[in-house]
Amino acid sequence: MEEKLILxxxxxxFGIEKNIxxxxxxxxxxxxxxxxxxxxxxxxxxxxxSFESFSRYGLNFLVTSEWNPVKDxxxxxxxxxxxxxxxxxxxxxxxxxxVGTAIFITEDFVPKFVREIVGSFVELLAAIPSVVLxxxxxxxxxxxxxxxxxxxxxxxxxxxxxxxxxAGRNSLLAIIILVVxxxxxxxxxxxDSLNQxxxxxxxxxxxxxxxxxxTIFSVILPAALSGIMAGVLLxxxxxxxxxMAVTMIIGNSNAFSWSLLSPGYTIxxxxxxxxxxxxxxxxxxxxxxAFVLMILSLVVNIFAQWLVKKFSLxx
Amino acid sequence: MNSLYYQKKLSRNVGDKFFTSLSVFCxxxxxxxxxxxxxxxxxxGGAQINSDLFTLEPNPPGDDLxxxxxxxxxxxxxxxxxxxxxxxxPVGVGGGIYLAEYxxxxxxxxxxxxGVNVLAGVPSIIAGVFIYALIVSTKxxxxxxxxxxxxxxxxxxxxxxxxxxxxDEGLKLVPNELRYASLGxxxxxxxxxxxxxxxxxxxxxxxxxxxxxxxxxxxxxxxxFTALFSYYYIVGFEDLFYEMGSLAVxxxxxxxxxxxxxxxxxxxxxxILVISILSVNIFSRILAAFTEKTKRV
Numbered sequence: 001m002e003e004k005l006i007l008x009x010x011x012x013x014f015g016i017e018k019n020i021x022x023x024x025x026x027x028x029x030x031x032x033x034x035x036x037x038x039x040x041x042x043x044x045x046x047x048x049x050s051f052e053s054f055s056r057y058g059l060n061f062l063v064t065s066e067w068n069p070v071k072d073x074x075x076x077x078x079x080x081x082x083x084x085x086x087x088x089x090x091x092x093x094x095x096x097x098x099v100g101t102a103i104f105i106t107e108d109f110v111p112k113f114v115r116e117i118v119g120s121f122v123e124l125l126a127a128i129p130s131v132v133l134x135x136x137x138x139x140x141x142x143x144x145x146x147x148x149x150x151x152x153x154x155x156x157x158x159x160x161x162x163x164x165x166x167a168g169r170n171s172l173l174a175i176i177i178l179v180v181x182x183x184x185x186x187x188x189x190x191x192d193s194l195n196q197x198x199x200x201x202x203x204x205x206x207x208x209x210x211x212x213x214x215t216i217f218s219v220i221l222p223a224a225l226s227g228i229m230a231g232v233l234l235x236x237x238x239x240x241x242x243x244m245a246v247t248m249i250i251g252n253s254n255a256f257s258w259s260l261l262s263p264g265y266t267i268x269x270x271x272x273x274x275x276x277x278x279x280x281x282x283x284x285x286x287x288x289x290a291f292v293l294m295i296l297s298l299v300v301n302i303f304a305q306w307l308v309k310k311f312s313l314x315x
Numbered sequence: 316m317n318s319l320y321y322q323k324k325l326s327r328n329v330g331d332k333f334f335t336s337l338s339v340f341c342x343x344x345x346x347x348x349x350x351x352x353x354x355x356x357x358x359x360g361g362a363q364i365n366s367d368l369f370t371l372e373p374n375p376p377g378d379d380l381x382x383x384x385x386x387x388x389x390x391x392x393x394x395x396x397x398x399x400x401x402x403x404x405p406v407g408v409g410g411g412i413y414l415a416e417y418x419x420x421x422x423x424x425x426x427x428x429x430g431v432n433v434l435a436g437v438p439s440i441i442a443g444v445f446i447y448a449l450i451v452s453t454k455x456x457x458x459x460x461x462x463x464x465x466x467x468x469x470x471x472x473x474x475x476x477x478x479x480x481x482x483d484e485g486l487k488l489v490p491n492e493l494r495y496a497s498l499g500x501x502x503x504x505x506x507x508x509x510x511x512x513x514x515x516x517x518x519x520x521x522x523x524x525x526x527x528x529x530x531x532x533x534x535x536x537x538x539x540f541t542a543l544f545s546y547y548y549i550v551g552f553e554d555l556f557y558e559m560g561s562l563a564v565x566x567x568x569x570x571x572x573x574x575x576x577x578x579x580x581x582x583x584x585x586x587i588l589v590i591s592i593l594s595v596n597i598f599s600r601i602l603a604a605f606t607e608k609t610k611r612v
Binding site: 013017018020021024025027028029031032033034035036038039041042045046049096097098099100101103104105107109110118120121122124125127128129130131132133134135136138139140180183187211212213214216234237238240241242243244248268271272275276286287290293294297298300301302304305 | 337346356405406407409426438441447472503505508532535536597
């Protein structure tokens with residue numbers, strides 16, 4: 001028998017090696033399920049804490065705007081209304097701006113490096129912390145818009161939205177700073193969905209003689225619509241939960257007013273303002289408001305994800 | 316024959332011009348805020364930068380003209396973000412490994428991925444409310460109420476979805492051939508993941524994680540009633556269990572003070588925060604562009 005060169009040796013894994021493998025797999029399994037634990041934990045904890053207020057005021061909490069810690073009467077209508085109005089109005093301004101910018105980035109009006117610079121500028125805007133935007137809004141934006149608001153009130157005061165004397169900090173300023181914060185979200189998601197539209201659709205439209213904007217409006221935007229819609233919904237969720245910049249500039253008043261020029265409230269700014277000093281049943285009422293905010297943003301987020309799943313990868 | 320030439324006054328051409336300029340206008344408006352914000356922070360914040368800023372405690376608002384420095388807040392931000400990273404990175408990377416390497420697209424992994432997206436959409440202030448109810452009000456951490464530790468935990472909830480997502484997506488980009496090769500020569504799953512797939516996805520995961528940390532460093536809402544704020548130097552380990560200042564909360568508190576000295580301090584803190592966050596972002600962007608180019612070759 002001649003000697004064999006042993007390249008491979010048959011050997012079984014030791015028990016300890018097998019165990020390490022199994023332990024590793026199960027550890028990662030546990031870590032990934034922590035996401036679900038945290039998510040359900042948040043929902044559960046906030047619900048339990050709000051239970052006292054929930055059982056006392058029921059759904060009346062949502063439609064009354066009395067917020068009086070002395071008399072122990074709580075209703076979050078002003079805050080809920082403020083949350084919805086500021087987020088929806090800011091979104092209405094952001095959508096055309098953001099989609100317009102996304103079209104600018106994906107079309108070839110200007111050389112590529114200019115578009116890339118614009119794209120990264122918009123994305124860098126998303127990296128600025130919201131508290132810094134709030135600081136900027138207080139000291140730079142508010143003085144800048146003061147005359148414009150006075151003008152709005154003088155000439156359009158007959159519209160309920162502009163019917164009050166402009167206050168130093170008001171809902172309209174909050175809407176403007178929200179536009180700044182939502183712009184990167186809408187732009188980057190709209191840009192991604194526009195980029196995903198296949199080139200052949202554009203070429204086909206050009207081929208039958210459509211002009212550039214006819215192509216954009218009738219072919220490209222409809223094809224990218226679901227992605228853009230999902231981005232808009234994500235931005236809506238973000239706008240409803242946005243706290244710092246809004247808290248700093250909205251004026252924080254629980255007095256209900258139709259006018260955007262008077263101070264307002266959102267759920268998140270109410271939480272930021274009162275949570276630290278609250279006690280007794282006020283805490284429970286704040287948890288109730290937090291619960292409402294969470295449900296609102298959950299619904300919007302889940303709907304956005306459903307939309308993405310339902311309509312993505314059509315081509 | 317005329318119809319073969321470009322006619323300026325044709326309605327479709329006029330319309331095209333109009334919409335093109337509208338789109339350019341949108342892009343112009345969109346980059347204005349960044350330029351204005353960064354310029355003001357550079358001017359107003361940059362003017363306040365001196366060595367005292369980094370070494371002194373902030374003075375409580377009052378009539379004295381000197382506001383002091385931001386040393387405790389600066390250190391506090393570093394500590395709180397570190398705590399958040401220590402919690403969120405192992406959990407997130409581990410969870411991401413399970414999703415990308417072990418799960419087979421069944422209902423569980425679908426549910427977890429869905430949960431990650433939902434958690435990413437939870438308003439940041441809710442994370443603060445949650446930690447307040449769980450940790451601050453129950454005094455579960457050795458009897459301490461507001462603490463840097465609680466603040467770090469609240470931030471980790473916000474970092475978690477980002478870390479899981481980038482790990483999951485980074486690992487999915489690793490070509491399967493690498494896994495086959497490793498498993499084929501007899502390596503276990505555990506060795507394959509730790510020695511082959513994770514290292515080859517390291518750069519994209521690291522980029523995502525660093526961006527997540529930068530984002531967390533600027534978050535304020537989860538901290539205002541978990542870590543609260545403190546005017547005093549952080550001297551020892553036990554300070555983790557007491558109120559802890561952070562740059563973000565300092566900006567929030569001092570921006571709303573009526574005193575000029577405190578406002579200036581808020582601008583200085585913004586300067587430091589924004590410069591560090593933007594440089595991390597720009598650096599990782601350049602790095603990503605660089606890797607993309609080398610990969611294509």
